[in-house]
Structure formats: structure tokens, C-alpha cells
Amino acid sequence: MFQFTSKAKTFSYILILVGLVSWVAGYVLNNSHEADSGNHTEVVAHTENTAHDAHELDMAHGHATAHGDGINHETQINNRPWSALMVNSFFFLALGLGTLFFLAVQYAAQAGWALGLTRVMEAIALFMPIPLIVIIVLIVLGQLHVHHLWHWMDPELYIEGGEHYDSIIAGKQGYLNFGFFLARAIIYLVGWTYAARWFRKNSLKEDEVGGDVYYKKNFKMGAIFLVFYGVTSSTSAWDFIMSIDTHWFSTLFGWYTFAGIFVTSIAGLTMLTIYLKGQGYMEWINENHLQDLGKFMFAFSVFWTYLWFSQFMLIWYANIPEEVTYYMQRFGEYKLLFFTMVAMNFVMPILIIMSRDSKRISGLLIFAGVFVLAGHWLDHYIMIMPGTVGSHYGFGLLEIGPFLFYFGLFILVVFRNLAKAPLLQKNHPMIKESEYFHQ
Amino acid sequence: MASTEKHIIVRALYDDDDVVLDAVKTVRDKGYHVHEVFSPFPIHGLDKAMGLAPTRLSVAGFLYGLAGLATSIVMTYYMMITDWPQNIGGKPSMSWGLNMPAFVPIMFELTVFFAAHLMVWTFWMKNKLYPGAEAQNDDPRLTDDKFLMEVELKGDKEALTALLKESGAIEISEA
Numbered sequence A: 001m002f003q004f005t006s007k008a009k010t011f012s013y014i015l016i017l018v019g020l021v022s023w024v025a026g027y028v029l030n031n032s033h034e035a036d037s038g039n040h041t042e043v044v045a046h047t048e049n050t051a052h053d054a055h056e057l058d059m060a061h062g063h064a065t066a067h068g069d070g071i072n073h074e075t076q077i078n079n080r081p082w083s084a085l086m087v088n089s090f091f092f093l094a095l096g097l098g099t100l101f102f103l104a105v106q107y108a109a110q111a112g113w114a115l116g117l118t119r120v121m122e123a124i125a126l127f128m129p130i131p132l133i134v135i136i137v138l139i140v141l142g143q144l145h146v147h148h149l150w151h152w153m154d155p156e157l158y159i160e161g162g163e164h165y166d167s168i169i170a171g172k173q174g175y176l177n178f179g180f181f182l183a184r185a186i187i188y189l190v191g192w193t194y195a196a197r198w199f200r201k202n203s204l205k206e207d208e209v210g211g212d213v214y215y216k217k218n219f220k221m222g223a224i225f226l227v228f229y230g231v232t233s234s235t236s237a238w239d240f241i242m243s244i245d246t247h248w249f250s251t252l253f254g255w256y257t258f259a260g261i262f263v264t265s266i267a268g269l270t271m272l273t274i275y276l277k278g279q280g281y282m283e284w285i286n287e288n289h290l291q292d293l294g295k296f297m298f299a300f301s302v303f304w305t306y307l308w309f310s311q312f313m314l315i316w317y318a319n320i321p322e323e324v325t326y327y328m329q330r331f332g333e334y335k336l337l338f339f340t341m342v343a344m345n346f347v348m349p350i351l352i353i354m355s356r357d358s359k360r361i362s363g364l365l366i367f368a369g370v371f372v373l374a375g376h377w378l379d380h381y382i383m384i385m386p387g388t389v390g391s392h393y394g395f396g397l398l399e400i401g402p403f404l405f406y407f408g409l410f411i412l413v414v415f416r417n418l419a420k421a422p423l424l425q426k427n428h429p430m431i432k433e434s435e436y437f438h439q
Numbered sequence B: 001m002a003s004t005e006k007h008i009i010v011r012a013l014y015d016d017d018d019v020v021l022d023a024v025k026t027v028r029d030k031g032y033h034v035h036e037v038f039s040p041f042p043i044h045g046l047d048k049a050m051g052l053a054p055t056r057l058s059v060a061g062f063l064y065g066l067a068g069l070a071t072s073i074v075m076t077y078y079m080m081i082t083d084w085p086q087n088i089g090g091k092p093s094m095s096w097g098l099n100m101p102a103f104v105p106i107m108f109e110l111t112v113f114f115a116a117h118l119m120v121w122t123f124w125m126k127n128k129l130y131p132g133a134e135a136q137n138d139d140p141r142l143t144d145d146k147f148l149m150e151v152e153l154k155g156d157k158e159a160l161t162a163l164l165k166e167s168g169a170i171e172i173s174e175a
Helices: A006-035 A037-060 A073-108 A113-125 A129-143 A167-171 A178-209 A213-240 A253-278 A287-318 A321-332 A335-353 A362-389 A397-420 A431-435 B017-029 B046-050 B057-083 B096-126 B157-166
Strands: B009-014 B034-038 B147-152 B171-174
Touching: A006 A073, A006 A397, A073 A113, A073 A129, A073 A178, A073 A213, A073 A253, A073 A362, A073 A397, A113 A178, A113 A253, A113 A287, A113 A397, A113 A431, A129 A178, A129 A397, A178 A213, A213 A253, A253 A287, A253 A362, A287 A321, A287 A335, A287 A362, A287 B096, A321 A335, A321 A362, A335 A362, B009 B017, B009 B157, B017 B034, B017 B046, B017 B147, B017 B157, B034 B046, B057 B096, B147 B157, B157 B171
Parallel strands: none
Antiparallel strands: B009 B147, B009 B171, B034 B147
């Protein structure tokens, strides 16, 4: 049994508190900064050129770009605390959701090797509802116009003949309207949470009862969840992230986001497993299991890069104004971050964990995992920030605060879940296969 | 390679992959050198039991991949930029660097092509598999359901025979 030490508990409380305080402090500073408008022109002076170019392009192509002139500097500065919260919410949602997907895959594929890890997966998957609830709160706040992360929530865009009328966004109203949007978010929350709790409940019952009843049930539920997730992973990516750049669309976006979610969660799972082993738990997990996790981390880093490039190359090649604006901004104000992010997510895993031997060394897996986690945090940052705050981005209390807050909450919730049940399933019919797994 | 000039090779036939794997371990524990093992399919962990050095094929594969990458860069540069400059995607930049995204699929494919093909060829050469090569195992049963271990004789022949019998060999011969 895992012991959630009081030291770890205190640590998580401190993180939560520090995170909250930083975000609130950042929020206050951000708002006072906004009042002093003379100051901020200085900050954005270096990016004024690119912003100007983008605007000219807007005009030339009849407001075909994301946001066009709908969002001004003041709104962008106002958005920053909420954007930063959204980036971190989505990142931690990815950690939980990807792990839930991975757990369902193990059951549906009737895999043996990963059964020694299912309790850790369950614990992480059960964290998933928390950031999702925060996102739902953000959606409601958006509709109340506390912030403007989702530009299409602005009612003036739909007034025909009005000054801000936007025919493209108005054409998407059938899908992008508050009622349906909120309903979808709640469907994700209910569906995903239901699956996570279901898997947990059944694996605990299996410990008591045994037999192959739950094995069969898990197989069915795994398959059903994967179909449900196959649809909702794409739609949730469109909803939460792609609709930020409302004009822009990419048919690959759902997959791209999913690849990021998956590799994030594998890196998280690997690092938590190594941590638990370091604390003297999970003696049944050895370098063979770690190598398999490393394979997933490596393979899906490459898969993510493949999708990143596929999305980029087609848009770059076709050179259609309403599509390229997405990358104009990312190659403009966000250039350095953008390429750093690709290097962290592609080059570092290639260099660190390509060979078989390096995947069997926990130190190297952690080293690669740090790059993958930081890289995908940055990827989510670059997906969300340009459309919401434009050039007014930064790394300060606002961005670090929510991260620490969620990190503390993650430790608190996941460790609590881990402590509630034995770290190894007892009666799964293939548990021995995991124990004797070697390659 | 049934025998070498210096050593006498004793051949022991088995009918189970687990038995031959254990036999390799016991024979090596007694200080004998296992010259070769023939099997109709790969036996997991046999390379470790035989004490074979880890393969360097992956290092070779990495270098082949780099060679393929270099070839693709030179090729695209020559074809698309210098020899017959192309206007790619409506961007007549005439520079390899700016047109690089268009060449990435070619770079990827040639990297994979070089690595895969050259690795297979290397594998064949290292294992002396080429058109007209002489079969190294002359017993057709080894391609069906039997396993053969070749041990270099050292010291008393009777002792080795007894050890092999004990380890589960169904046939022992000398070659």
C-alpha cells in the first residue's frame, strides 16, 4: 500500500496556495498595468511591425483572418490571466485524459504487460475531471464576458448589418453557440469521468471477486470508451482550442491535439512510476516495463511531429490567406518559442531515448520526460495564446501560478487515489504476464 | 561451418526450445564454448545465454539513415534549386532553406529507405547470406522442429557427451 506522507501533503498544500496567490497577484498587477496604457506600448513596440503586417493582410483579404480587428490590445491584456489558466487547465486535462485513454487501450487490446501500472493509471485518470470543470467555468465566464478567450462568444458578430458583423463566424453559429458548446463540454465531462470511475470501480471489485467477469466487462467498456473518445477527442480539441482562432480551421487539428495529449500523459505516467519505484514501491515494475513506456514516449513524440509537420506543410504549400494567418502569427511574434517547442518535442526525444539501452535507464527517461512535458506545455501555450492575447504574452506569475496550483492539486488527488488501493491488481487473469514480462 | 581446424565440434540435437536454452546455459557454466545454435525460429534470450556481444546493427542503421538524409539534401538541392530551379507553392524563393518544408517528405523517405535497405544487406553479409551461399546447417530438420547446439570439445569427450545427454539431447554426433 502506498503511504501519502504528511510531508508530501504539506508540499502539495503549499504548491496550491503559492499557485493561487501568484495567480491572484498576477491578476491584480495585470489589471493595474492595463490602466496605465502608456506603459504597455513600450512592451509591445518590438512586435508592432508584425502585428501591422497581419492587419494589412486582414484588410486585403476581407477580414479572412482569425479575429480580424475584433480584438483590441485592451481585450488581449485582459485575457491574459484567463488564457494562462486555460493553458494550464488544458495541460493537466491532457495528463489525466491521455492516461484514461491509455488505460482503455490496455483493456481493449487485452494487453498483459501494463497491468502492473493500471493502479497508477487509474489514479491519474481520476484527476481529469478537475481541470475540465475549471474549463467549463471558463466557458461560462466567457459567455458572461469576463474574458474573451473564445472570440465567437461576442454577440455583436451576429448582428446582420452591424458594425462588427462577421459572416464567416455567423455561418458557424449552428455549431459554435453557447448552449451547444456548454452541452458538449458537459457531455465530455460526464462521459470521460464515468469511464474513469467505471474502470476504477471494476478493478477494485475484481480484487475482491476474481474470475474473468470483470476482465470481459473491462474489454467491452474499453472498446466503447475508445469509440466515444475517438469522436470527443476531436470535437473537444475543436471546441476548447481551435475555436479560439474562430476563422481558422484545420481538419488535422483533433489528431494533432490528441497526439500531444497522449505523449504528455505517457511522460507523466513514466515519471510518476519512476518516482514511486524510487520511493520503494512497485518492485514488480522493472526496466522492461520502463522500456515499453519509453517506446510509447518516443514513438508518439515522432507521431506528434509528423502531425505537426503535416498540418504545417499543407498550409505552407497551399498558401491560402485564411489558413496561413495561423502560422503568420506563430512565425512572427512567437517565432522563438515556436521553434524551441518543436525542438523540445522532436529533437530531444530523438537524441535521448532513441536507442534501446537508453529507454531502460530511468534517469534518461526522466530527462526526456522533462523535455516532453515542458515542450507540450509550451505547445498548448502556443496553441492558445496567439489567438487570445496576441503579442501581449509573457511568462510571469500568471503563467506559473496556475501551473503550481494544478501541480499541487495533482499531487494531492493522485497520491490520495494511490493510497486508497493496493498498487497492484490482484485477480486480473493476465497479471502474471506483466510480472514476468521481459524483452 | 561444422568444424574448424583447431577444434573438434560436438553437435547435440534437441526437440524443444526451452531445453536447448537451458542446455546452452549449463554447458557454458561448465566452461565449454558454445560455437553455434541452430533453430527454426528466434529463441528469446538465446543471445544472452550464448554470451553473444550486443549487435551493432542499430549504430550502423543510424549512420545509414544519416547517409540517406545527406543524399536527399544534395539531391533536392541539385534538382530543385540549381539544375532546374522550381517555383514551389507560389514562392519563387530559389533557396533550399526557404523551400525546405517541401523537401521534408523526400528527406524522410530517403532516410528510411537507406536505413532499411542497407541494414538488411548488412544483416545478410554478417550472416553470410548471399546468392549462392552454402547452407550452414546441413540437417533439414533444423528448419522444422529440431534445435542444434554446437559445442567445442575441451578435455574429456566422454564427460561432454554425458553432460549433453543429461541436458536433454536426443542425438549427439561429431563433425
